[in-house]
Amino acid sequence: MGSVEWTRLEGGQVEAVVAMFVNRERPESVRITPSKGDGGVDILDRGAGPDGTDVVYQVKRYTEKLTAKQERDIKGSLNRLMSDDRWKSLSVREWRLVTPWDPTPEAEDWLQGLGYPDIRKIWHGLTWADQQAAKYDDVIDYYLHGGRALIETTHAQVMTLVGAEKLPEGLSVQEVQRRLHDALQVLDHDPHYRYEHRFGEGDPPPYPRQGERPGMVMHTQLIEPDGGRWSTVDIIARCAASVQERPITIQGAFTAEPGSEFAGQLDAWFTYGAPFTSPEGAFTGELAAPGGIGGALEGGTLWVGPTEDHDLGQNPDLHVEVLDPAGVSLAGVDVRRVERTEGLRGGIRVVLEEIHGVFTTEDRVDLPDRRLNRTLRFGDWSGKPVATVYASLHFLSLLHRPNKIRVSVRNTPPSRGVVDSDGVFDPDHDIFEWLEAILQMLEPLTRLQEHTSTPIRTPDLEGVTQKDMAGWQRVAAVLDGDEITGTHPEGHALMVVLGSDVTFDESQPARILLPLTAKVGGQSIDLGQCEAVLDSPKVLDRRLEGGQVTHALTTPDRTIRWRRHDPTDVEEAGSDV
Structure with missing residues (x-):
C-alpha cells in the first residue's frame, strides 16, 4: 500500500484515522467523549506509563508547520489536562501529541518547553503515522477507501451462503467453500471487529458465558428447526474504542396493556432500572450491528x-448489623452488593446478597418522593451448613421496629458504619411468623452441630416431618445433659444384641450403651454414645440368630430412660452392657 496523502484529507478524516491507530496500538485505551470540553484528553490509556502511571494522547489534524494559533491550541490542551478537576485522580508521566507532521528541531524544542518538567512529552508525527498506516492498512481501507460498504456487503453474502437450506443454483460444494473463504478474508480486514464463524448440524454450541471470550460484544445463532444446520458468529472488538466508533444499537417499541404485569415491569425499569424480560411479541424493533448483522426484530x-461486570460502586463487600434502640448490636451478617441500577426517572435500585446465598434484599428508592421499598428473596438452603442458615435467618427475624440497621464496609470497624432506622419492617409483618417457624425447625440442629466436627447440612425443609423434628429435639436434649424418658407400647420390647453370657439383675438398673446418631436429610450424624437405662430390667426372650443372641427386654412400667453417656460416671450399683 502506498503512503497516505495526509495533506489532501479533510481534518475530520485525519483525526479519525490517527485516533484509530492509537486505539489499535493500545487496545485498552479509550476515547474521551467531551461533556464540557475534554479537559485536554482525547485518548486515555490508564496504567500504561512508567510505574503504572497514565498516558494521555492529544490528537490533532495538523499536516503542515504549526501556526501560532495551533501552538496555542496544543499548549491549551496540556494546561487544561493539568488544571481540570475531572482529571485530578490521574497520574500522568507521559503526554503524547499525535499529528501527521514531523516536527522541526525548533518545533520539538517548543514542545519540550511547554512547562511541567515532570511530564515526558512525545511527538508522534508523520513518520509514526505512515508506519501505523502500513501496519494497520485495514484502518486506511475502511476510513479512506470505501472498505465499510465492502465489509457489510460481504457479511450479507456469508450469511446467505451458510443459511441456505440447499446450495444456490449452479454452485457446487467446492464453489461455495471457495466463496466463503474469500468472503471471510474480506471480513478479516475490518479494523474494528473480528468475526469468528462456526458451522455445523444438530445441536449448536452453548452460548458463551460472560467473560469467556475477551472482547466479545455480540454472539448470534442461526438455527434450522428439527436439528438441522446451524451457524454462529462471534463479534469480537479489536480494541476498546471499537464500540464507540461502531456501536451495537437496538431501536424499537414495547406494547403493554395498562395495569398488566409487564406494564409494571416497564415502569420499574424507567423508575429504578430494574431488569425485565418482555413477553413474546411485546417488542418490535431493529438491531444494527457491525458487519451488516442485524435487521428487524419481531x-x-x-x-x-x-x-455481570457492571459498576457496583466502591466497597461492594459490606457488613450489616441489627441494633436495638439503645444501639447494642443484636446480630450481623456479611453481604455483597451484586447489582446497582438507576432509572431514567431518577430512582435507584440496590441488590445485596448474603455471602452464603441464604437471602437477597432489593431496595428501590424513589428519590423525588423519598420513598424506600425493600423486598426479601430467599435462596435454596438445601445442603448449606445449618449454622450459617440459622444465623442469617435469626438476623432477619430481628429486622423490625424499633430496631435499626447499621451498614459498614466489611473488615472495618462497624462503629464507623451508617445507621438507618427506615430499613426495617413493621413487627407485625407476616414474614416474622414464618421465620419463627423455620427457626424452631432448625434450632435443634444447631445444638447438634455444637457436638460434632461434621458440618450438618440443611435438609430440604419441605420433606421434614414432625417425627424428624421430634427426633432432633430428643437427641439435642440428651446432648444437653437432659434425661429423656420413653415408654414403649404394650406388647413391645427393647431388642438388643448382646453376648449369650450376659445376665441381668432385676433388682438393679441396667445401662446399655448405644450409638447416638441423628438422621438429617441424607446425612447420618455420629454424636457419640448414649445410655438406655432400664430400671428392674426383665428379659422376656433370648434368641440365637446367626451366632448372635438377641435379648427382648422390658421394665415393669415399660419405661426406658435415655441419657448421654459419661465414661467417667461409674455407678456402684447396676450393670453396664
Missing part, C-alpha cells in the same frame, strides 16, 4: 438488565 423476547 416475535421474540427481549431481556434488559445490567451486565
Whole structure:
C-alpha cells in the first residue's frame, strides 16, 4: 500500500484515522467523549506509563508547520489536562501529541518547553503515522477507501451462503467453500471487529458465558428447526474504542396493556432500572450491528438488565448489623452488593446478597418522593451448613421496629458504619411468623452441630416431618445433659444384641450403651454414645440368630430412660452392657 496523502484529507478524516491507530496500538485505551470540553484528553490509556502511571494522547489534524494559533491550541490542551478537576485522580508521566507532521528541531524544542518538567512529552508525527498506516492498512481501507460498504456487503453474502437450506443454483460444494473463504478474508480486514464463524448440524454450541471470550460484544445463532444446520458468529472488538466508533444499537417499541404485569415491569425499569424480560411479541424493533448483522426484530423476547461486570460502586463487600434502640448490636451478617441500577426517572435500585446465598434484599428508592421499598428473596438452603442458615435467618427475624440497621464496609470497624432506622419492617409483618417457624425447625440442629466436627447440612425443609423434628429435639436434649424418658407400647420390647453370657439383675438398673446418631436429610450424624437405662430390667426372650443372641427386654412400667453417656460416671450399683 502506498503512503497516505495526509495533506489532501479533510481534518475530520485525519483525526479519525490517527485516533484509530492509537486505539489499535493500545487496545485498552479509550476515547474521551467531551461533556464540557475534554479537559485536554482525547485518548486515555490508564496504567500504561512508567510505574503504572497514565498516558494521555492529544490528537490533532495538523499536516503542515504549526501556526501560532495551533501552538496555542496544543499548549491549551496540556494546561487544561493539568488544571481540570475531572482529571485530578490521574497520574500522568507521559503526554503524547499525535499529528501527521514531523516536527522541526525548533518545533520539538517548543514542545519540550511547554512547562511541567515532570511530564515526558512525545511527538508522534508523520513518520509514526505512515508506519501505523502500513501496519494497520485495514484502518486506511475502511476510513479512506470505501472498505465499510465492502465489509457489510460481504457479511450479507456469508450469511446467505451458510443459511441456505440447499446450495444456490449452479454452485457446487467446492464453489461455495471457495466463496466463503474469500468472503471471510474480506471480513478479516475490518479494523474494528473480528468475526469468528462456526458451522455445523444438530445441536449448536452453548452460548458463551460472560467473560469467556475477551472482547466479545455480540454472539448470534442461526438455527434450522428439527436439528438441522446451524451457524454462529462471534463479534469480537479489536480494541476498546471499537464500540464507540461502531456501536451495537437496538431501536424499537414495547406494547403493554395498562395495569398488566409487564406494564409494571416497564415502569420499574424507567423508575429504578430494574431488569425485565418482555413477553413474546411485546417488542418490535431493529438491531444494527457491525458487519451488516442485524435487521428487524419481531416475535421474540427481549431481556434488559445490567451486565455481570457492571459498576457496583466502591466497597461492594459490606457488613450489616441489627441494633436495638439503645444501639447494642443484636446480630450481623456479611453481604455483597451484586447489582446497582438507576432509572431514567431518577430512582435507584440496590441488590445485596448474603455471602452464603441464604437471602437477597432489593431496595428501590424513589428519590423525588423519598420513598424506600425493600423486598426479601430467599435462596435454596438445601445442603448449606445449618449454622450459617440459622444465623442469617435469626438476623432477619430481628429486622423490625424499633430496631435499626447499621451498614459498614466489611473488615472495618462497624462503629464507623451508617445507621438507618427506615430499613426495617413493621413487627407485625407476616414474614416474622414464618421465620419463627423455620427457626424452631432448625434450632435443634444447631445444638447438634455444637457436638460434632461434621458440618450438618440443611435438609430440604419441605420433606421434614414432625417425627424428624421430634427426633432432633430428643437427641439435642440428651446432648444437653437432659434425661429423656420413653415408654414403649404394650406388647413391645427393647431388642438388643448382646453376648449369650450376659445376665441381668432385676433388682438393679441396667445401662446399655448405644450409638447416638441423628438422621438429617441424607446425612447420618455420629454424636457419640448414649445410655438406655432400664430400671428392674426383665428379659422376656433370648434368641440365637446367626451366632448372635438377641435379648427382648422390658421394665415393669415399660419405661426406658435415655441419657448421654459419661465414661467417667461409674455407678456402684447396676450393670453396664
